[in-house]
Amino acid sequence: MDLRDTSGEAEFRAGLRAWLAANLTGELQGLRGGARRFEELGREWSRKLYDAGYIGLTWPKEHGGQGAPYSHQAIFLEEMARAEAPGHIGVIGLGMAGPTIIVHGTEAQKGRYLANILSADEIWCQGFSEPGAGSDLAAVRCGAELRGDRFVVNGQKVWSSYAQIADFCILVTRSDPASQGHKGLTYLIADMRAPGVEVRGLRQITGEAEFNEIFFTDVEVPAENVLGEIGGGWQVAMTTLLHERGTMGFSLTAVLEVSLRKLIALARERGAGAVQRDRIAQLWIELQALRYTNYRALSQLLKTGTPGPEGSVSKLVWSEANQRLTKLALELLGPEAPLFEDDAPCGGFWQYHQLRSRGNTIEAGTSEVLRNIVAERVLGLPRGR
């Protein structure tokens, strides 16, 4: 056990810091995924990250990745968040579609899609949730009927980030209309520019439209765009979700660290009473706990090749800590807390993030679903369903 960087890790971290200092402009710093400006600047920034060799760090070299150890990816996420650098715009492709294609894709699919995911030349979105299938993903109804050499897709997807700019969608469909539950699902790669695809922005609690609804009306998807087997979509979807939750811990913790630093500055500037000081200390302690739990999970992964149970709690704890942190910031703002955007202190940073944090316990597995997962799969309690 040694919590210091190895010499290789220290070198990688120093190189990245220097690169960020030279390349991260004030215009880019602090931009978030949903902000319109980022859509304009995001591709260019992503391309820069890619050209510098920071994208696809853990992807195999044969697929255009760096074949670097997981610890470098962890350092990358930490340093990016600390510098408040926006991430790669193709997060769905990088974190979800790409890894799923690497596991389940044909050679032709790997050759066609992977390189453009890394370079941000093509952006992906996710078509999993539906109005009637949220936590219960196996309830998807979006239909895909096989007619000759193509599927015809009809249905609706929701909560899809980046759909407004996406080139492709990883789409979970029901290809057997008589089926129910986990069976009869097929995982497709859908072209978002195909006729019959309509994207509508979904304005959320913050006022921004970070998510979208996608409507499919007689959209034709070539049969060669099936990922995995026809009818085997559930297994493929599980690979995607494993990756979604697997790589998240480090970036979430680093984001929390940035917010906590700002909270401490705010508390110093405006003053904090004993009760507020206690809560700031508790948040700092939880942040360290999350950080070292991520390290412990990563070490376990490197040692055994399978993630340990300690990692399954990261997102659950992080989401609730982030909600408490942002609310505490509003408390420190006092009567100015209801002000918004440019009229608010710090340009509305805290108001935006406090409202946005309500989504943290819902997206990427609700806290209730995550507690079920811990109870059933980690603790081995009897299943209720």
Next chain:
Amino acid sequence: MDFALTPEQEELRGQARSFLEQTPEPSWQQLAELGWTGVSVPEEAGGAGLGFLEEAILHEALGRALHHGPFFSTMALTLPALPPELQAEVAAGEASWTLSTGSLVPDLDTAARVAVVAGDGVWELEGAERQVLATTDETRPLGRLAGGAAIRRLAGPEVLPEIRRRGRAALALEACGVARRALELGVEHASTREQFGKPIGIYQAISHPLADTFAEVELARSLSLWAAWCVAEGDGQAETACAAAKAYAAEAAVAACERSIQVHGGTGFTWEHVLHRLYKRALWIEAYDRSAGALRAEVAAALLD
């Protein structure tokens, strides 16, 4: 960056746990024969020459077993103040110690010798009258000392921060051991106890509090091992790490026991069941050398002032 125990450390952990399951009430001599009382004593003083991390692994196992003996008081509290020849006696199992830092002293019923923090350092106290007080945790009673003579100066005041940090890190790991066992008991009961024709663990009102305990136990363990590593390495963050770990782990252990008692229903409220003893140890840990709230005030001062 490597946050995994070495194979040797994992082995020590496994050995400690199985030994304590077979020998729930080991004597000081038995612990010495296993090499535990010399675990962090340098080799030249007759110890194993391992680090505080190995000692921390033993604190976790002994906390889980609700050990009734002076291991915590000797190893975590007094050892840094002892000169090499007295450390050698500890390693050999010939002496055990406790340390008085204030009014209430732990382990006066089992520790052979007594040290006391006085104005200019740590002294050995001889001939003091020991008053062992009724304590909710019967496995670690608190007591008071009266009279006695300070017969020799063991160390200067510079060892006091090290003693404080070791004590807090050791209790944080004990708390992890307590919390984990309370969780395991709760899971076992929820899996086997049936009401309304079903095991009660299928109800989310039962399973979700246990999931929360799991999350807190994992976080507490990460913090506690971090704190132990900081102590072992003399890291600059050790003071805050130990305060943070003890604050979080003690509260996690108290909550783990409270949830497990609730999951057990009436059984969890009985004297016969082990849960109340785990709970009382958790409450003891929470109270000793500052409660979580007071420790967080220390952390807040480091962050904000």
